[in-house]
Amino acid sequence: MKYGIIGYPVEHSLSPVMHEAGFRELGIDAQYHRIPLHPTELAEGLAFLLELGYSGINVTYPLKEAVLPFLDKVNPQASEIGAVNTIKVVDGGLQGYNTDGDGFVQALKEQGYDFTGRKVVILGAGGSAKSIAASLAHLPIKEILILNRTEEKARILVELVHSLGGQASGEAFISGDWLKKVDLLIQTTSVGMRGESYPLSLQGINPSAWVIDLIYHPPLTKFLAEAESLGCRTMNGLDMLIWQGALAWKIWLDREAPVAQMRRALLDNYIKRG
Numbered sequence: 001m002k003y004g005i006i007g008y009p010v011e012h013s014l015s016p017v018m019h020e021a022g023f024r025e026l027g028i029d030a031q032y033h034r035i036p037l038h039p040t041e042l043a044e045g046l047a048f049l050l051e052l053g054y055s056g057i058n059v060t061y062p063l064k065e066a067v068l069p070f071l072d073k074v075n076p077q078a079s080e081i082g083a084v085n086t087i088k089v090v091d092g093g094l095q096g097y098n099t100d101g102d103g104f105v106q107a108l109k110e111q112g113y114d115f116t117g118r119k120v121v122i123l124g125a126g127g128s129a130k131s132i133a134a135s136l137a138h139l140p141i142k143e144i145l146i147l148n149r150t151e152e153k154a155r156i157l158v159e160l161v162h163s164l165g166g167q168a169s170g171e172a173f174i175s176g177d178w179l180k181k182v183d184l185l186i187q188t189t190s191v192g193m194r195g196e197s198y199p200l201s202l203q204g205i206n207p208s209a210w211v212i213d214l215i216y217h218p219p220l221t222k223f224l225a226e227a228e229s230l231g232c233r234t235m236n237g238l239d240m241l242i243w244q245g246a247l248a249w250k251i252w253l254d255r256e257a258p259v260a261q262m263r264r265a266l267l268d269n270y271i272k273r274g
Contacts, residue, residue: 003055006036184210202227224236
């Protein structure tokens with residue numbers, strides 16, 4: 001069997017490390033490939049992957065929303081989000097799913113986090129932010145605050161949360177009183193991936209807050225380093241990567257993924273990279 005991840009660029013993805021470790025652990029005869037695919041080549045690229053006999057595909061930036069028109073079926077959760085990160089090939093057709101938000105929730109639950117009554121702040125309003133906000137909207141949290149440079153995108157995300165029965169509001173992408181009240185802060189943008197400083201200070205943040213950066217390479221961004229220096233508990237995006245992948249396994253193979261072995265493979269990869 002053949003699986004892969006499409007995006008542009010996609011060379012940095014650690015998904016092959018994780019999935020191929022899982023295949024080896026369970027003795028599954030399968031391969032997983034990085035497949036760079038520009039948005040302008042999406043239709044032809046998907047058709048070619050079907051011809052090559054791919055059974056499942058992960059989707060990353062910037063294709064999560066762009067891929068929707070080329071799918072034969074989209075499950076309700078992915079449809080309400082308007083983004084797909086997992087495709088399953090069924091009888092020659094493409095079926096779309098989104099495991100990002102539930103993967104994020106599972107990653108925190110694994111660490112013992114209780115979402116009940118929490119004040120959540122999400123930085124950014126892109127595809128990952130939408131997926132996470134949609135999953136959080138189904139949990140008993142107190143409120144979600146969306147901060148984004150483009151107010152229109154923040155407003156769309158607030159309306160999505162409202163449509164799912166959650167409480168949400170949007171504000172400008174600046175520091176403010178929310179820092180004192182936040183229980184869970186989620187950084188969803190790509191800022192920090194190249195080692196750059198984050199354009200928003202966390203000074204004054206609630207020291208009991210959990211701070212999450214979805215970036216997993218580098219493992220400690222300057223954003224997370226500042227949060228740690230202020231006493232916050234932090235996590236990078238590695239565990240979300242693992243759990244969204246494990247949920248994709250459930251869709252593709254109808255079986256549980258070997259999460260411990262997949263995590264070990266990713267950690268070993270970190271060590272090798274130094």
